[in-house]
Amino acid sequence: MPAPRLLGAHLNDHLVGATVGAELGHRMVQEHGDTAYGDELRNLATEIAQDRRALLRIMGEVDVPARRYKVYGAWLGEKLGRAKPNGRLLRRSALTLLIEWEALRSGVAGKALLWRALLTAAVDDARFDQDRLEELRQRADRQTRTLDSLHARAAAGLLSAPESQLSGASAARSG
Numbered sequence: 001m002p003a004p005r006l007l008g009a010h011l012n013d014h015l016v017g018a019t020v021g022a023e024l025g026h027r028m029v030q031e032h033g034d035t036a037y038g039d040e041l042r043n044l045a046t047e048i049a050q051d052r053r054a055l056l057r058i059m060g061e062v063d064v065p066a067r068r069y070k071v072y073g074a075w076l077g078e079k080l081g082r083a084k085p086n087g088r089l090l091r092r093s094a095l096t097l098l099i100e101w102e103a104l105r106s107g108v109a110g111k112a113l114l115w116r117a118l119l120t121a122a123v124d125d126a127r128f129d130q131d132r133l134e135e136l137r138q139r140a141d142r143q144t145r146t147l148d149s150l151h152a153r154a155a156a157g158l159l160s161a162p163e164s165q166l167s168g169a170s171a172a173r174s175g
Contacts, residue, residue: 004063004064007062007064007121008064008065010114010117011055011058011059011062011064012059012064012066012067014055014110014111014114015052015055015056015059015066015067017107017110017111018048018051018052018055018107018111019052020107021048021052021104021107021108021111022045022048022049022052024100024103024104024107025041025044025045025048025049025104026045026049028041028045028100028104029041029042029045032097036153037150037153037154040146040149040150041150043146044104044143044146044147047139047143048104048107048108048143051111051136051139051140054132054136055114058118058128061127061128061129062125062127062128094158095158097154097158098151098154098155098158098159101147101150101151101154102151104147105144105147105148105151108140108143108144108147109144111140112137112140112141112144115133115134115136115137115140116137118133119133119134119137
């Protein structure tokens, strides 16, 4: 059985990441839901929010309380992260979408590692539902493949486009 303090810290750290990921996914749907990425993005954002709720259920099942101050800090940090300087005063950089895909991809990779770690712990700890953890792990792997595809599409469109096209596209979206 894992040490309760270590398990609690680990699950709460992942809850922080899950909170940031759910907020980022929600915001990306608001900003890019009507683009060519919309359907896949909406599905990803829904699943990421569901995975966060699954993590909270698991925490409840193993008697690990959510550290609300960490969750609120993560929520606030995601909001403050939007204000990062990007060389533009009133509009987002065209590269923001690419960076956001990368951030979601990093979060999903961390989440997949959590599910794998919990599957390992489940061998000796009956509180963990191995079948549910395996479903979550497989879903994280699918999300990774989807994000890799979306990232490749965005990179091809953004990094190979002439700068004048990128400026016009950003201006058109923000106007």
